Amino acid sequence: NAGVTQTPKFQVLKTGQSMTLQCAQDMNHEYMSWYRQDPGMGLRLIHYSVGAGITDQGEVPNGYNVSRSTTEDFPLRLLSAAPSQTSVYFCASSSSYNNEKLFFGSGTQLSVL
Amino acid sequence: ILNVEQSPQSLHVQEGDSTNFTCSFPSSNFYALHWYRWETAKSPEALFVMTLNGDEKKKGRISATLNTKEGYSYLYIKGSQPEDSATYLCSCRDMRFGAGTRLTVKP
Numbered sequence: 001n002a003g004v005t006q007t008p009k010f011q012v013l014k015t016g017q018s019m020t021l022q023c024a025q026d027m028n029h030e031y032m033s034w035y036r037q038d039p040g041m042g043l044r045l046i047h048y049s050v051g052a053g054i055t056d057q058g059e060v061p062n063g064y065n066v067s068r069s070t071t072e073d074f075p076l077r078l079l080s081a082a083p084s085q086t087s088v089y090f091c092a093s094s095s096s097y098n099n100e101k102l103f104f105g106s107g108t109q110l111s112v113l
Numbered sequence: 114i115l116n117v118e119q120s121p122q123s124l125h126v127q128e129g130d131s132t133n134f135t136c137s138f139p140s141s142n143f144y145a146l147h148w149y150r151w152e153t154a155k156s157p158e159a160l161f162v163m164t165l166n167g168d169e170k171k172k173g174r175i176s177a178t179l180n181t182k183e184g185y186s187y188l189y190i191k192g193s194q195p196e197d198s199a200t201y202l203c204s205c206r207d208m209r210f211g212a213g214t215r216l217t218v219k220p
Contacts, residue, residue, distance in 0.1 A: 033208060040122075042202060042212040043157070059209060090156060098144040098208065101159035 002026050006091045006105030013081040013112045021076040021108050023091030031094040032074040033102070036060065036087040043090065049074055050097050081112045119203055119211035126193050127219050133189045134214040136203035140184035147204040148177055148188055151213070157202060160188075193218040 007022045025032065033048035045058030049068040063085060065077040074093075078085060088109050092102040118137045126132050138146065145164045149157040161170040166181040174191045190197055193216075200213040 031208075035210075040212065042119075043210040045207070045209050048208065058207075094208075099162070099164065101147060101162050102149075102157070102204075102208070104156035104158075106156055 004091055004093050004103050004105040006089075006108055008108060009106065010109050011111070013078070013110065015081060015083060015112060017081050019078050019081065021078075021089055021091070021110075023074045023076065023105060024072050025074075025093040025103070026072065027093065027095070027103065028071060029093035029095050029103070030071065031097045031100075032068065033058070033092050034064070034066065034074070034076045035090045035092065037090060037107075038087050046076065046089075048097075078110075083112045086110060086112045117203060117205045117209060117211040119201075119214050121214060122212065123215040123217070125217045125219065128193060128195060130193050130218075131189065131191045132193055132216070133187050134201065134216075136186045136188070136205075136211055138184050138186075138203070138205035140181060143181045143184075143205070145205070146179055146181075146186050148186070149202040149204065149210075151200040151202055153199075160201075188214075190216070195220050 004025045034046040035043040047066040049055045091105040094100045148160040151157040163179040168179040200215045202213045204210045
């Protein structure tokens with residue numbers, strides 16, 4: 001059972017480039033989310049989805065887009081990368097919003113030069 | 114309290130010491146309180162999900178309590194071991210996290 005699969009593990013971008021971080025889960029979870037981790041700030045919620053076709057903004061959504069065309073996949077798009085987006089990104093999923101534990105992917109370390 | 118807050122920010126203890134730390138959260142519109150353990154270079158892993166006022170959960174030497182009326186949860190580690198060294202995160206409203214408590218256990 002793969003759980004939550006996140007790719008790539010590492011990425012270096014130049015300012016202004018765009019890219020997509022991939023996230024897929026095979027647990028039939030309705031809830032999926034993206035977090036970024038910065039030193040001293042724990043995990044901050046970027047965007048989340050409570051089901052296919054439904055997305056919403058979290059605490060720090062600016063500069064990121066998401067879509068949820070299937071239950072399994074929840075890609076995160078950086079439209080025009082900025083150095084402030086240098087961070088470690090985690091995708092997570094859960095069987096329900098709020099009441100069930102999150103399962104996390106292995107993380108993506110992104111550097112924007 | 115408007116957000117999830119954790120204290121202390123960091124903690125250094127000797128092997129064998131017992132320790133505890135706090136998660137404070139808004140007491141209104143409470144759904145659930147989550148505790149996660151996050152080792153360096155790994156992904157966070159769930160420890161407990163707590164939903165009822167007065168709830169107590171235990172996993173080995175780690176336990177947690179919940180007070181939803183006053184908006185806090187305590188995480189206790191009995192007889193800390195070096196392998197307990199990690200950041201402990203709590204999450205409450207809207208799946209948002211506190212900044213974590215970084216625990217270092219010295220052998």
